[in-house]
Amino acid sequence: MKGRNMTRWRDPAKDPRQEPKSNLITAEGAERLRGILDHLSRVKRPALSAKVGEAAALGDRSENADYTYNKKELNRVIARIRYLTKRLDELTVVGRLPADTQRVYFGAFVTLEDEEGEELAIRLVGHDETDTGKHWISVDAPLAKALLGKSLDDEAIVAAPGGETTYLITEIAYRDPQA
Structure with a gap:
């Protein structure tokens, strides 16, 4: 069948769209x-x-x-x-703070420093509330997965298209959802 509804075949095992969110x-x-x-x-x-x-x-x-x-x-x-x-x-x-606010979990505001000394401030949020303008990334993103469970001054290594990038966690903060 040809036409506008045809798409190219993708291997389901390698297709990132098939990963559970x-x-x-x-x-x-x-x-x-x-x-x-x-x-x-x-x-x-x-x-x-x-x-x-x-x-x-x-x-x-x-x-x-x-x-x-x-x-x-x-x-x-x-x-x-x-x-x-x-x-x-x-x-x-998720309407509460994590038990250990010294580690990176869902909802955390994290400040990172890369190998060149540049800072990056991000927030880990759900898939439905990602916003590149605010630097809110999905908890399912590779960077977020590398950060989960880490604490202050830990390093996170993330695979990027240009090679691996190492980030140092310089700050972790949470906003109280009850406030």
């Missing part, structure tokens, strides 16, 4: 996802439904670009609502 999320991340779901359900979906209804009332739908666009957008929003509803049911909210 952790179902952890911070309390603020879960609240943000609930807010997005609420906005999509109570604001965006009704507005798009009204637009689709207005465009459909104009007549011929086959040449009605407004109807076609809004219908596609409505379907996209409905799919996102379905995904978020299912995903929120699967997630485990």
